[in-house]
Amino acid sequence: MGTGLWILVVILALVAGVALGFFIARRYMMSYLKKNPPINEQMLKMMMMQMGMKPSQKKINQMMAAMNKQQGK
Template sequence: MSPIWVVLIALATLIIGVALGFFIARRYMMNYLKKNPPINEQMLRTMMMQMGQKPSQKKINQMMRAMNNQQGK
């Protein structure tokens, strides 16, 4: 086998591996997010009530903004 064929086979294998890895990781993350949805206002309100706090809408909005800013970084 000539070195050109070895390089072409290695490149093809690499490209196929990257594509398969991407789609497997994407499917895994979609399933994970479906089973464990990101926190929303209702969950935050429930957590605050369980901790003995009476949540106001202003406080919930403030905490959601802080969480969204943290995720954006």
């Protein structure tokens, strides 16, 4: 029965490690996205204005579509 007990311990440790890893990765990604939000239309408009461009809504929509296509959404 010693071998069966070791197998059970290994399986339980594996399940606990996967669960713990999932929650740690989830917390890390949530904090990362809070610190570095993805680019939205407002941020894109501000960037264009800083570069000296006068952004139109059509141009912003085109750039957002190109960025979404690049990311594979």
